[in-house]
Amino acid sequence: MVAALGVALGAALLTAxxxxxxxxxxxxxxxxxxxxxxxxxxxxxRVGGDDKQTRFVLDLTQKIDLAxxxxxxxxxxxxxxxxxxxxxxxxxxxxxxGLVKAFRYGLIMQGGSRIVLDVKGPVRIDKAFxxxxxxxxxxxxxxxxxxxxxxxxxxTIALANKPARPAxxxxxxxxxxxxxxxxxxxxxxxxxxxxxxxxxLDGENExxxxxxxxxxxxxxxxxxxxxxxxxxxxxxxxxxxxxxxRFARQRxxxxxxxxxxxxxxxxxxxxxxxxxxxxxxxxxxAEAARLAESENRADVIAGVDLTAEPDDVANxxxxxxxxxxxxFSLQFAKxxxxxxxxxxxxxxxxxxxAGFVVLRAPDxxxxxxxxxxxSTRDDLKQLTSPVWRDKTADAMxxxxxxxxxxxxxxxxxxxxx
Numbered sequence: 001m002v003a004a005l006g007v008a009l010g011a012a013l014l015t016a017x018x019x020x021x022x023x024x025x026x027x028x029x030x031x032x033x034x035x036x037x038x039x040x041x042x043x044x045x046r047v048g049g050d051d052k053q054t055r056f057v058l059d060l061t062q063k064i065d066l067a068x069x070x071x072x073x074x075x076x077x078x079x080x081x082x083x084x085x086x087x088x089x090x091x092x093x094x095x096x097x098g099l100v101k102a103f104r105y106g107l108i109m110q111g112g113s114r115i116v117l118d119v120k121g122p123v124r125i126d127k128a129f130x131x132x133x134x135x136x137x138x139x140x141x142x143x144x145x146x147x148x149x150x151x152x153x154x155x156t157i158a159l160a161n162k163p164a165r166p167a168x169x170x171x172x173x174x175x176x177x178x179x180x181x182x183x184x185x186x187x188x189x190x191x192x193x194x195x196x197x198x199x200x201l202d203g204e205n206e207x208x209x210x211x212x213x214x215x216x217x218x219x220x221x222x223x224x225x226x227x228x229x230x231x232x233x234x235x236x237x238x239x240x241x242x243x244x245x246r247f248a249r250q251r252x253x254x255x256x257x258x259x260x261x262x263x264x265x266x267x268x269x270x271x272x273x274x275x276x277x278x279x280x281x282x283x284x285x286a287e288a289a290r291l292a293e294s295e296n297r298a299d300v301i302a303g304v305d306l307t308a309e310p311d312d313v314a315n316x317x318x319x320x321x322x323x324x325x326x327x328f329s330l331q332f333a334k335x336x337x338x339x340x341x342x343x344x345x346x347x348x349x350x351x352x353x354a355g356f357v358v359l360r361a362p363d364x365x366x367x368x369x370x371x372x373x374x375s376t377r378d379d380l381k382q383l384t385s386p387v388w389r390d391k392t393a394d395a396m397x398x399x400x401x402x403x404x405x406x407x408x409x410x411x412x413x414x415x416x417x
Contacts (some may be wrong), residue, residue: 193238
């Protein structure tokens with residue numbers, strides 16, 4: 001970057017000598033998980049510059065490696081680092097400066113964190129390096145960006161920017177367990193890690209609310225001893241949407257339940273109550289279409305480039321199998337609505353359909369349950385209530401029993417002969 005930026009931003013942002021060689025430059029792979037030492041922490045962040053040149057600086061408790069790359073449509077810069085504890089000021093990232101509009105950060109997988117910068121236009125990563133602590137200054141991660149034209153930006157992506165896919169998590173169960181005849185249910189708490197989901201009226205994160213509900217539901221289903229139950233995530237980890245679908249399919253799931261909590265902008269009015277969604281390419285109404293579009297942007301929020309993903313649905317099963325799966329999905333959705341009405345406030349139209357990515361497994365009956373609206377005070381009070389969570393999870397267990405009951409009974413009868 002030109003000397004002017006080094007002088008103006010070096011003093012203002014680094015507060016330490018800037019004449020250092022670049023270290024830990026983009027390795028085109030996710031950094032290795034941390035060692036047995038205490039995880040490094042990010043303690044402060046600064047952004048400075050203008051619409052031509054911008055510097056991003058992250059203060060750290062120790063030096064780390066990094067991998068940085070760019071993505072288009074929308075324009076983003078992604079920084080992958082080992083797992084870090086983010087101790088940044090409240091609302092850090094809500095507003096940027098210079099080329100950076102805003103940024104977000106969080107866990108992307110066990111052992112790895114991610115920072116995603118939303119940028120105003122095509123940019124070039126001029127420098128990406130880390131500095132060890134010295135002269136009373138903390139360790140720092142430094143990213144220098146320079147404005148460029150779209151053709152150059154896309155050429156850079158085509159030549160070099162191929163982000164590695166998230167590694168398989170250590171706590172994943174084996175693909176299939178043919179020795180256990182019980183139906184396998186996959187619970188999918190939405191969002192996680194860098195993707196917080198929607199925010200509640202008092203700052204609550206959707207990702208935390210739906211994880212707590214899914215964990216309660218898992219425990220109750222497991223206690224019946226009728227089902228095997230696994231979760232796409234059981235901690236604050238981001239899982240790409242297609243990975244959630246693949247997770248269920250590879251394990252031969254008999255039912256996939258994705259759990260979310262909606263939010264409605266003030267200008268669009270107020271809504272309340274739970275809704276159960278099934279897959280349809282044609283949304284049942286405008287609200288369903290809006291929600292599906294919002295939920296399907298999770299991978300964009302996390303900086304995942306989906307352009308290279310294979311179409312895992314279109315080329316696998318024939319239309320007949322897909323129709324059968326949709327029929328089973330609708331059967332469970334109706335059962336869930338019927339049971340939820342006894343314990344939870346329901347939306348005025350509780351059964352809907354839309355094109356959610358996570359419901360696209362052609363051979364796994366799948367539903368997406370919106371537990372309520374975090375933008376509505378009464379709903380939010382319920383969503384954060386352990387008593388409500390317990391009662392609503394009981395209703396979902398009953399819906400699962402109704403859905404699988406005939407098959408479980410038939411299986412037991414067959415084994416008894």
